Amino acid sequence: MAVAPRTPPKKRDWSWRSQAFRGLLYQVIAVLLIGGVVWWLASNTAENMRIRGIKSGFDFLTQPAGFDIGESLFSFDSNNPYWKAFLVGIGNTLRVAIIGIILTTILGTMVGVGRFSRNGLVRGICYGYVELFRNVPVLLQLLMWYLIFTELLPDISEAKNIGPVFLSKGGLTYPGPVWESGHLWILGGLIAGAAAAWAYRRWATTQFEATGKLRSMFWVPLIIVLLAGAAGWVAGGMPNQWQIPTKGEFAIEGGSSLTPEFLAVLFGLVLYTAAFVAEVVRSGIQSVPRGQSEAAQALGLAKGQEMQKVLLPQALRVIIPPMTNQYLNLTKNSSLAVAIGYPDVVSISNTALNQTGRAVECIAIIMLVYLTTSLSTSFFMNWYNSKSAIKER
Amino acid sequence: MTTQTQDNIIVFDKVNKWYGNNFHVLRDIDLNVRRGERIVICGPSGSGKSTLIRCINRLEEHQEGRLVVDGTELSDDVKAIDKIRKEVGMVFQQFNLFPHLTVLENLTLSPMYVGKVPKKEAEEKAMVQLKRVRIAEQADKYPLQLSGGQQQRVAIARALCLTPKIMLFDEPTSALDPEMIKEVLDVMVAMADQGITMICVTHEMGFAKAVADRVIFMDQGQIVEQNTPNEFFNNPQTDRSKDFLSKILGH
């Protein structure tokens, strides 16, 4: 006789010896304990601050900072308030982090792929690079680059140059365009070109699916974007004014420049992190079983198609999560800029802390900035991972 | 024999292959396979069976001798290799389906990108093949969501999508449970009736008896004995094959 299905009973046993009760009890104890410790620390802090006469609160943010900042994405002087100084710091952190991430990805991927080169010399150099750079503390590397950029390079008056690019103790100076409104047209052209290239790719894909005729998915879109950019340049009145640096007696005049501090942080972070990224790329490529490549070959796929359709999509799933971790590490390590005086958010907070004595607030700002970056990235990554995970049962 | 040459779709002529300097895996292989012939290769592990069939679509390259597949001699010539691979389908022991593509995408990938077939047509053909291996309802699932037997049937369908003249099977049932072995063998038996040339490395003696025109027994990189299944199983000629058969049929 079949028994009719029914729902399970909901009742829980709340006796002294039940699992449910025990679980609740442990949690209450844990909450009380942690709450107690936090309360104790907070009350100690409040008491200490009262006795030492330390003011608390974020009101200092609106007071004038009273210090200058060496480099900034926007104009800043010592009369500006603290909050603006912090913004300068955050801007500088993001600037070095974003440029660093781009360069690290390029270098790390090259080195990681180089580990599989058919050329033994290339393999050896890539291996040596990875082992050397990841086994030396990044702070030490930063300090060494700073030493090289500020003491071992020639003086400004004897700056080395390749054409109009000057390198000296004063940093790197290079020609930059004189910005005018015509440049906006180039930007507009590039954006329009990107849209057109995207449309072309969609058209090419549908054509491919309908007729089986393969069209270039890379070179043609690239040419479209470049042509559109050039058209924008013509439409904008062909702005061609460049600021070319020239060597003066005591300084290099004109042009755009990068400070030695920025260069040292960038070099140190990029070379260090790229060694790790190279390992991530290498293990990602290795993670795809040999059989996948054999099956693709047995199906007659060409080398490029095998890479693009079979190996890369699988390797990327393995590569992307640890790669994001490395990007976050690079961003967090940019805090070491404080050691050589690049005005990132930690360095600014440190100065503010020493001037105002508001340790809690300044450290909270540092942590908040990094936590926001890290947590938002990891939320995005979790979403991405669950979306791109290979479905199994 | 010589009159039959143009009927031979695969010709091995004194083929030798080494791994490294000293590991001599294939030794003077001479073998002719007729169009439409169904061959089962068996032998102890390490005897070079897999290497032999992997030479046919150049997953492995031989170093000495001639190997002609459907009139094309295999050499370093890239065009020749591309041509051969379109004509030779292969099924692996570990399935080697692409886990990031759906079953249907696995089947249409090669027809679309290698065969330059429009997507719709490729999908229709793929569905025909999936029906043939009795798995059409799983088309939109991902390979790892299927059982081993289902995966192997998908792999067979994928190889068939290029309408190959030759099908190679490299121990297709060795990674499967007994129940699943049957569903895969059923598909292979059904395929055998359709005139495709099949070379199958397997130890499934029932399959060999039911389907094969010829059984080849290999040991130490050489073809020790070849015969019709009936003769081979009932009346083996060499001591080595007797010994081998007594072991695999012993229980």
Added chain:
Amino acid sequence: MADTIIFQSKPAREAPIKTEGLVPWVKTNLFANWQSTVTTLVVGALLLYYVPQFINWAILTATTTTNADACRADGVGACWGVVKEKYRLIIFGRYPFEEQWRPLVATLLMVGLLVASCTRYFWSKWLIIGWVVVLSAFFILMYGSLFGYFDVFGLTKVTTDRWGGLPLTIMLATLSIVLCFPVAICVALGRRSNLPAIRTFCTIYVELIRGVPLISVLFMASFMFPLFMPQGVTVDVLIRVVVGVTLFAAAYMAEVIRGGLQAMPKGQTEAAASLGLSYWQTQFKIILPQALAMVVPGIMNNFIGLFKDTSLVYIVSLYELTGSLGLALNSDADWRPYKLEGYLFIVSIYFVFCFAMSRYSLWIEKQLNKSKLR
């Protein structure tokens, strides 16, 4: 049957074209096709141009006398005299010169035990006792007294602000990794607990710490920690930093251990439960021993990371290896120009330690994979 043919195997021959040995290697790895040949020539030319220059600077024209004037006169090559002159200051920091045998002995003890801990032969209860003994010996030797009250063996007391250099680097890394273990195990278990409050706390802790740079934790230890303590209680800066680094390392270590716990098959827990073991018995007798063995490479990598990260304490004015180099050279106008040589010296120290540890980590990973196959 009488007509059985005896199978005569053809003898194996050698391959007609060699693929192993020096000449084939060079051919396939350096000159396989024209792209490879061009690469080899370009890279080889660059190496031939730069390597001799470096050797020339580092060895051939280098000066090794401990005389800064000689270096200045020479002017071309490296000046290793700076290392010869300053190595004790770099390695031992500001530790009193006559007493430097003490950090030397203490560090050797610690390194010796570290090496022993990495050898499977020594994995037993005695190792824990060994650690207790060596850590106490380390502090007694370095500090010269017990808890600051009792003098031991007539050693002079050396306060922690004078500790520095390599002993400090090794001590910070080792102590933090040892101390972070219990915390990390609890947090890792907590993150997998089915009690929501405990799980939430552990998750918040791990994500919070992993989301911020170590430097902010060190700032906290240095600037905020004194505010946390009740009125009148002062804690040595070294201890504050150790606490900070330990809490930082624990979050990362917890994630490594959690990875091991997750990799454990469910059957182990079920088998333990069916034998009537309690939760804690199951964890400590069955799950953790296996999970920890599984993640030894991860633990090693964490340790290497921590070893390198200790260089950051220089920013909160503790003079470990990186800091003590600055200490040794920044104020000495004669030797300051040769800081690069000093950097290269400590780079090689860090490299030797980290490289050795990463080799060990790889080796043990292979061992683990082997035992998994059996």
